[in-house]
Amino acid sequence: xxxxxGLTKRFFGPExxxxxxxxxxxxxxxxxxxxxxxxxxxxTTTLRMLATLLSPDEGTARLNGHEVREDPAGVRGSxxxxxxxxxxxxxxxxxxxxxxxxxxxxxxxxxxxxxELVERFGxxxxxxxxxxxxxTGMRQxxxxxxxxxxxxPILILDEPTSGLDVLVARTFLDFVERAxxxxxxxxxxxxxxxxxxxxxxxxxxxxxxxxxxxxSLSELREATGLRYLEDIFVRCxxxxxxxx
Amino acid sequence: xxxxxxxxxxxLTESFRDGSVLLYSIAFxxxxxPLLLWGAVQLLVLQAGVVEQQPPRLAVDASLDVMEALLAPxxxxxxxxxxxxxxxxxxxLVEEGADGALTLGWRSTRARSERARELVEERVExxxxxRGEALAVGAGLPPDALCPWDVRSTDTAGSExxxxxxxxxVIPLMAxxxxxxxxxxxxxxxxxxxxxxxxxxxxxxxxxxxxxxxxGKLGAVAVTGLxxxxxxxxxxxATLASLTAQAGGxxxxxxxxxxxxxxxxxxxxxxxxxxxxxxxxxxxxxxQSFKAGQNRATLVITLALGLAAPCLSASTEPGWAWAAVPVxxxxxxxxxxxxxxxxxxxIAVAALVNLLLAAVGLSLGARVLSREDYLFGQxxxxxxxxxxxxxx
Numbered sequence: 322x323x324x325x326x327g328l329t330k331r332f333f334g335p336e337x338x339x340x341x342x343x344x345x346x347x348x349x350x351x352x353x354x355x356x357x358x359x360x361x362x363x364x365t366t367t368l369r370m371l372a373t374l375l376s377p378d379e380g381t382a383r384l385n386g387h388e389v390r391e392d393p394a395g396v397r398g399s400x401x402x403x404x405x406x407x408x409x410x411x412x413x414x415x416x417x418x419x420x421x422x423x424x425x426x427x428x429x430x431x432x433x434x435x436x437e438l439v440e441r442f443g444x445x446x447x448x449x450x451x452x453x454x455x456x457t458g459m460r461q462x463x464x465x466x467x468x469x470x471x472x473x474p475i476l477i478l479d480e481p482t483s484g485l486d487v488l489v490a491r492t493f494l495d496f497v498e499r500a501x502x503x504x505x506x507x508x509x510x511x512x513x514x515x516x517x518x519x520x521x522x523x524x525x526x527x528x529x530x531x532x533x534x535x536x537s538l539s540e541l542r543e544a545t546g547l548r549y550l551e552d553i554f555v556r557c558x559x560x561x562x563x564x565x
Numbered sequence: 566x567x568x569x570x571x572x573x574x575x576x577l578t579e580s581f582r583d584g585s586v587l588l589y590s591i592a593f594x595x596x597x598x599p600l601l602l603w604g605a606v607q608l609l610v611l612q613a614g615v616v617e618q619q620p621p622r623l624a625v626d627a628s629l630d631v632m633e634a635l636l637a638p639x640x641x642x643x644x645x646x647x648x649x650x651x652x653x654x655x656x657x658l659v660e661e662g663a664d665g666a667l668t669l670g671w672r673s674t675r676a677r678s679e680r681a682r683e684l685v686e687e688r689v690e691x692x693x694x695x696r697g698e699a700l701a702v703g704a705g706l707p708p709d710a711l712c713p714w715d716v717r718s719t720d721t722a723g724s725e726x727x728x729x730x731x732x733x734x735v736i737p738l739m740a741x742x743x744x745x746x747x748x749x750x751x752x753x754x755x756x757x758x759x760x761x762x763x764x765x766x767x768x769x770x771x772x773x774x775x776x777x778x779x780x781g782k783l784g785a786v787a788v789t790g791l792x793x794x795x796x797x798x799x800x801x802x803a804t805l806a807s808l809t810a811q812a813g814g815x816x817x818x819x820x821x822x823x824x825x826x827x828x829x830x831x832x833x834x835x836x837x838x839x840x841x842x843x844x845x846x847x848x849x850x851x852x853q854s855f856k857a858g859q860n861r862a863t864l865v866i867t868l869a870l871g872l873a874a875p876c877l878s879a880s881t882e883p884g885w886a887w888a889a890v891p892v893x894x895x896x897x898x899x900x901x902x903x904x905x906x907x908x909x910x911x912i913a914v915a916a917l918v919n920l921l922l923a924a925v926g927l928s929l930g931a932r933v934l935s936r937e938d939y940l941f942g943q944x945x946x947x948x949x950x951x952x953x954x955x956x957x
Contacts, residue, residue, distance in 0.1 A: 397771060
């Protein structure tokens, strides 16, 4: 479902930097692939390339059969993208927000689909309230509904629980697990170890643009001889890759 | 088209729910600008009234017949006339040279002096005619056979015509200014504001062609700008009607306004609105904050108004369709920018080129719609004449 091979992104400026350096991984349907790394590791840049917001300098990425450079429209139609910085239109109501994206994504009956999602995510009581007046939890529900309005087979989630309180974050994690159970392919970026341990079928530890280790949690434990993901992560980062 | 309409509808909904957009793009053009115009006219009327009540101070240094001829305006002693004129103690000075030629001194910066000049010129014309006639009769010729002095051409249209011409020059610039100012905030909001809040990213990862996003945003901003111009136009009309009534004239009617020239001018504005939105959009695209975006837009508008004003009067050939060029060009450049294809340099060049094209298109459009200097050069005087004929 997601096939990434040698993905590289460089940013030019006074101090040129290779933000993502030859990253490769694969994620199958019904699986959650975790990208784990500290701030500045290259997680967001990787996900932005997969979401066609950035163009890779080298390498290929194929999502649901669509290559990011050759068929960006096909990629966008196959993904639901959600990040901590993803905003809602404050002056639209929750209903208008979802219906707008339904129309934008070419959903056959936008109003019916909106009604369905409003029901599914419990948005009904505040569906006619402007997004700027919603609580964080309510906003997150609307964001999720917006991301899945076109029923994408792939979900790309970039640190989606940043800034959420425990209860809202927990609800969100439940949603991710349900998505996996429904057969979605989920690419999940986080720096919160407990989330990665709970959710991810496979984990890649990313540091300074390179994948330092990749495998299931048990494989990582076996390879490092350490029990906790945090310890595994720290060891990988300390041994690290070469300086860029 | 589906995506374009969705973006357009969403942007319009958001814009007309935004208090700042309503303030800058609707309330100001509808209320503040006409109020400023009304206030300015009241000030001018007040000033004109004061000038009218003050008789011009005129000095004459000439032979007796000239002095007699110029006695209509009150005359003052001419001693130290030049100094008094320079000091502002005199409004006009007439001097006769050894060869009999008359020199009129006045100050163009003072309304009272202007009025003195008009009075003297009228009298000097009479004097020249009488002298020429006397010379011819003395030589045994018919009275009109000789005209020893140059006959000065004067504007026979009168003050009303001058006022109409002034208005016809001011109104297009006012429409253009309103359009630009009312577009700044919504354009910064839909581009930089959205980027700041992360909502632009949300739209760009949707399965929507980039051109539809760009066109939808431009369209919504252009519609907002046109709303502002229309509101401003109506409010200005109401203000002019009020001022006309105040001056004792008849009320102005909108019915006479629908001349072909004006309809053409509205068409030109409809073309200009998306073009204006597009190059403001291009100019603010690199801005990383709302404030930086507003600063960039203000700078661009200042430059554009500087270019547009002379272009309005300098154009000589028709071809308003050229106004479509910047629309297409900027839409393409914006699409490239959203796709991450264009970097800052090319965007700046594209913005500059389109700015120039917009100015050229505007000026050519102005020319084809009017045989006089400005867009409303014919429409406004015709309209006022028509309304006066209907409401004597």
